[in-house]
Amino acid sequence: MAATPSPFARRVLDAVDAIPSGHVLSYGDVAEYIGAGSARGVGAVMARFGAEVPWHRVVMTDGRPAPGHELRQLALLRAEGVPLRAPGDRVQMARARWDGGVVALRSS
DNA sequence: GCAATGACTGGTA
């Protein structure tokens, strides 16, 4: 079993686990969703305890997957039905971004 | 308790 995640880590894991299939969230959005820490902090937690949650639903603010897991993450996102851009190296944040915590501005 | 590391972000070239 993995080491006991800190209160902050637990919060991050809970937020990532709350992301519905077919949607993604950026590291900075997760930090904002939990109202604590920052993208760096979320990334640090994901790197240690990300295996306990659907980490593949967390991408860069640019819609780019995490370094070292690009293929793995893209494959999982594609399987979830996430709108991808190009043959499959980037995610359409404008369409895949989850609006469950941050009421994004729906320009429509 | 301090220093180093890293799955981050925004700005500039």
Add this chain to the structure above:
DNA sequence: TTACCAGCCATTG
């Protein structure tokens, strides 16, 4: 579009 730099934060040794 890609590449590089400085700032920010949590975890580990």
